[in-house]
Amino acid sequence: MLRPLRLLLSGLKTQPSRCCSSFVSRMRYVNRLKEDDEACAAALKDGSIFLFHRLSPLLRRPDARTFSPAAFTCSDVQLVLQRLGSDGSQLKEAVLIGCSEQNQAQFCLDVGELDQAAVEEASQGTFIDLRKAFFLLPATEAPLVSKGQALLRWHQTSRFCGASGQPTQRNRAGSQRFCSSSSTVYYPKMSAVAVALVSDGSRCLLGRQPSFPRGLYSALAGFCDMGETLEEALCREVAEEVGLEIQSISYSSSQHWPFPHSSFMLGCHALVSPAHTQLSVDNSELEDARWFTMDEITRALQVKAPPRRGDPPIIWLPPKHALANRLIREWVEQQRQSEGGE
């Protein structure tokens, strides 16, 4: 039977098209939802929604060892909201996060004005602070939750225009906010952070801030200043924090880091001249910085969990989710390859 044209057109709007590779069509679909409020509202009806309570994501435990972010359908969320006495209009506050490989639009929604325990009971999950949740989740799922939280936080802190002081209005997807008084469009922001794993050829340099848990050492990092290149930021931060000059900077990879407020981490490897490895640590920034041998790093990588109170002191490294961990592992691999090649 022929479908009416209106239905065909609405179908085109609410599903990724099938003309290109599935990745391309998903990316174009998400882009369309950001620009078309009507298509976005329709996509929400068929989409999945991740709930947050005052920026803490709702997680479920499919089994004793696994945590996963709870994904709800729009009608599930409506039921939960209705059970708790809400009229469901909050659903309009949902923010688009992306699109799953199953072509389903993904949204996040903060239900912070409802009673936390009541939502947990109705949805059979637990709201867990992102600082904990991020590391409980598999590395494949943590970025989705951290992106959702970052977008929700941005909306909560961007309600007014910096130029006119008037309230801003969001589009349906939540990908931008607009001030009709000053005609300013605001987009979600990230701060760029440069991270360097510095090596002298046989050792690597790690430091710790006073706020780090006991025994944790990480790669040197710092926020990029306005107008700086990545390379300039890395050279400045290493000079400021440990008094060394670096060279041979090579880019590794990047990640979104939700702590404390949405940073865009850019990870690099760098070298110091073996003749200039004497550290001069700025104790206003770092409590300690040291050179670590390959043996020390290999041992530290084997530490599976942070030491508990009363445990003997040990050195441990950032968890797998962190870019610093990746840089350290890449360095170990490079060392192994160069030892094998000698």
Ligand SMILES: NC(=O)c1ccc[n+]([C@@H]2O[C@H](COP(=O)([O-])OP(=O)(O)OC[C@H]3O[C@@H](n4cnc5c(N)ncnc54)[C@H](O)[C@@H]3O)[C@@H](O)[C@H]2O)c1
């Ligand atoms: N994912 C990872 O592997 C990884 C590794 C290292 C650091 N980090 C993160 O990188 C971030 C920056 O590292 P850092 O603390 O060494 O930076 P840093 O050395 O630049 O020192 C932080 C200080 O810089 C100032 N600052 C300048 N611009 C800022 C901005 N846009 N936002 C906030 N503060 C700003 C503040 O005074 C702040 O206290 C931290 O949030 C840390 O969590 C992540």
Ligand SMILES: [Mg+2]
């Ligand atoms: Mg720093």
